[in-house]
Amino acid sequence: MLILKKKDIIQHVDLNKNLIPIIEDAFKSLSKGLVMMPPIMRIDIKKYHGESDVKAAYVEGLDSFAIKIASGFFDNPKLGLPSSNGLMVLLDSKTGVLKSVLLDEGYLTDTRTAIAGAIATKYLSNQNANSVGIIGAGIQAKLQLQAIMLVRKINKIIVWARDQTKANQFIESFKDINLNLHIASSCKELASLSEIIVTTTPSKKPLLEFDWIKKGTHITAMGSDSEQKNELDPHMLKQCDQYVPDNQLQTSVLGELHHALKQNLISSKEKFNDLGDIINDPRLGRKNKEDITICDLTGTGVQDTAIARFAYNLCKANNLGINI
Amino acid sequence: MLILKKKDIIQHVDLNKNLIPIIEDAFKSLSKGLVMMPPIMRIDIKKYHGESDVKAAYVEGLDSFAIKIASGFFDNPKLGLPSSNGLMVLLDSKTGVLKSVLLDEGYLTDTRTAIAGAIATKYLSNQNANSVGIIGAGIQAKLQLQAIMLVRKINKIIVWARDQTKANQFIESFKDINLNLHIASSCKELASLSEIIVTTTPSKKPLLEFDWIKKGTHITAMGSDSEQKNELDPHMLKQCDQYVPDNQLQTSVLGELHHALKQNLISSKEKFNDLGDIINDPRLGRKNKEDITICDLTGTGVQDTAIARFAYNLCKANNLGINI
Numbered sequence: 001m002l003i004l005k006k007k008d009i010i011q012h013v014d015l016n017k018n019l020i021p022i023i024e025d026a027f028k029s030l031s032k033g034l035v036m037m038p039p040i041m042r043i044d045i046k047k048y049h050g051e052s053d054v055k056a057a058y059v060e061g062l063d064s065f066a067i068k069i070a071s072g073f074f075d076n077p078k079l080g081l082p083s084s085n086g087l088m089v090l091l092d093s094k095t096g097v098l099k100s101v102l103l104d105e106g107y108l109t110d111t112r113t114a115i116a117g118a119i120a121t122k123y124l125s126n127q128n129a130n131s132v133g134i135i136g137a138g139i140q141a142k143l144q145l146q147a148i149m150l151v152r153k154i155n156k157i158i159v160w161a162r163d164q165t166k167a168n169q170f171i172e173s174f175k176d177i178n179l180n181l182h183i184a185s186s187c188k189e190l191a192s193l194s195e196i197i198v199t200t201t202p203s204k205k206p207l208l209e210f211d212w213i214k215k216g217t218h219i220t221a222m223g224s225d226s227e228q229k230n231e232l233d234p235h236m237l238k239q240c241d242q243y244v245p246d247n248q249l250q251t252s253v254l255g256e257l258h259h260a261l262k263q264n265l266i267s268s269k270e271k272f273n274d275l276g277d278i279i280n281d282p283r284l285g286r287k288n289k290e291d292i293t294i295c296d297l298t299g300t301g302v303q304d305t306a307i308a309r310f311a312y313n314l315c316k317a318n319n320l321g322i323n324i
Numbered sequence: 325m326l327i328l329k330k331k332d333i334i335q336h337v338d339l340n341k342n343l344i345p346i347i348e349d350a351f352k353s354l355s356k357g358l359v360m361m362p363p364i365m366r367i368d369i370k371k372y373h374g375e376s377d378v379k380a381a382y383v384e385g386l387d388s389f390a391i392k393i394a395s396g397f398f399d400n401p402k403l404g405l406p407s408s409n410g411l412m413v414l415l416d417s418k419t420g421v422l423k424s425v426l427l428d429e430g431y432l433t434d435t436r437t438a439i440a441g442a443i444a445t446k447y448l449s450n451q452n453a454n455s456v457g458i459i460g461a462g463i464q465a466k467l468q469l470q471a472i473m474l475v476r477k478i479n480k481i482i483v484w485a486r487d488q489t490k491a492n493q494f495i496e497s498f499k500d501i502n503l504n505l506h507i508a509s510s511c512k513e514l515a516s517l518s519e520i521i522v523t524t525t526p527s528k529k530p531l532l533e534f535d536w537i538k539k540g541t542h543i544t545a546m547g548s549d550s551e552q553k554n555e556l557d558p559h560m561l562k563q564c565d566q567y568v569p570d571n572q573l574q575t576s577v578l579g580e581l582h583h584a585l586k587q588n589l590i591s592s593k594e595k596f597n598d599l600g601d602i603i604n605d606p607r608l609g610r611k612n613k614e615d616i617t618i619c620d621l622t623g624t625g626v627q628d629t630a631i632a633r634f635a636y637n638l639c640k641a642n643n644l645g646i647n648i
Contacts, residue, residue, distance in 0.1 A: 041365040071420030096395030
């Protein structure tokens with residue numbers, strides 16, 4: 001059994017183009033019905049503003065599968081600790097024997113989440129979209145932007161964050177790349193300047209309205225991963241030209257779709273093409289240059305299995321980690 | 325972060341009386357509503373007759389909580405591997421930071437399951453019950469018997485197993501203790517000789533019928549932990565004097581109760597006292613010497629949190645394990 005630490009994993013896994021087909025394959029398998037992916041388990045610790053989520057997925061034909069624990073404890077920064085944390089466990093598909101514990105501290109979750117954003121942008125935004133508006137200024141704000149730059153030639157970045165200091169730090173962190181950087185005074189202003197928008201916040205109130213969105217814009221909403229979180233006005237899902245969930249079973253209970261269903265704006269019987277359906281058949285993606293598209297990412301266990309296997313295989317091949 | 329292996333854990337955790345109050349406290353907290361315990365997650369890998377279950381529970385006021393992965397891969401013996409496997413992960417309740425990975429290979433699950441059987445017997449069987457019938461001859465058959473001997477003075481053991489060789493091996497393994505040992509030719513014969521009965525099989529068809537059970541008998545059914553498994557004729561739950569689930573939410577979907585509900589023998593509105601209710605107030609337990617009582621054990625996350633914390637604290641105090 002191999003114990004891998006974050007320091008091992010980051011030597012071979014970073015946000016680069018090689019990861020795109022790995023995560024695409026995961027979504028493709030999910031769309032083809034080749035994945036056994038149980039509902040997410042959540043342990044809420046309200047007293048400490050904390051939660052631990054467990055995600056897992058077995059993909060038919062793969063010799064291992066992952067069970068992932070990801071924690072968010074939102075008072076941690078006051079204690080000088082990161083709010084996110086986590087580990088992945090890799091089990092043998094044939095025997096259930098433990099192959100590896102990946103002590104990635106949430107790094108692989110962050111990475112596979114950003115790559116899903118790149119994939120959404122690749123299949124749903126206009127080819128020549130070159131301006132990105134990022135809502136939020138945390139870790140995913142940075143990673144989503146970097147991931148989008150793997151698939152689109154970006155020359156303008158707009159950011160909005162509730163905390164102006166964080167927006168400044170965000171811009172500061174990108175100042176070395178020779179791009180047009182702008183802090184928007186509102187989400188409305190941000191929308192007026194962006195052809196691609198990514199929402200990356202834990203907001204419980206919608207931040208974007210449909211009327212603010214330019215024709216042809218693609219929006220990736222990746223902040224909402226629990227019942228209360230909500231970044232888009234639920235009407236947007238009905239008004240847009242195409243709504244794409246990462247996994248409709250999940251977005252129905254945790255994502256933006258959840259709120260549109262609750263308000264009876266969309267019928268629970270309506271079936272959307274999942275992101276994997278579009279990767280399998282890209283003609284199901286963006287139809288027209290003027291379309292407004294929305295991708296709703298809640299994060300799936302199959303992405304975790306894909307990236308855990310990728311990290312394990314690379315680290316093992318390079319003799320990293322501790323055998324126990 | 326402390327990695328504990330099975331060889332560390334077995335030095336300080338074994339099936340003894342000290343564990344009874346530890347697991348009793350877990351059930352008591354559950355009964356008092358002090359536990360956040362999500363539904364069990366299950367990953368089924370039908371191709372290899374395997375499944376991995378994830379259980380978890382946070383107990384208010386405790387500084388850590390466990391998430392447990394337990395696997396059963398039923399073709400493993402053909403490969404010379406045990407069918408059960410597992411590990412527990414202990415997280416800090418305040419920060420979500422990983423405190424320990426307990427590579428117990430299912431040992432702690434086996435132990436806390438047997439202790440739950442001891443607790444059921446302690447509160448529900450007659451004080452002077454001295455004959456135990458064990459149905460099944462696997463690991464839990466042995467452990468349940470040993471656990472019962474912690475709480476009742478047993479002088480007669482009856483065993484029945486589908487596989488006669490295994491029944492012989494079972495008896496052989498207990499031959500050093502000076503007791504009356506008997507292999508029953510049927511479950512009916514076993515029932516006619518037993519004041520306490522424990523069912524420990526993965527049977528999908530009922531093995532016991534109400535008419536076979538002697539007055540005053542206590543039955544612990546611990547084999548059923550998934551929808552299809554079923555050891556007791558569902559009518560027994562209605563006919564007995566007292567039915568006690570470890571956790572009614574779980575037994576309604578996984579345990580013996582599930583089958584009685586499905587056959588409309590018991591209304592889904594009926595509320596039973598859980599095992600923890602009876603530990604909190606033993607007057608809710610057995611009422612009369614002649615009563616037939618049934619305890620339905622599906623295994624709860626709160627037992628896992630209790631035993632993981634117990635094992636971690638003891639191993640840490642004794643400088644065992646590997647700090648990573």
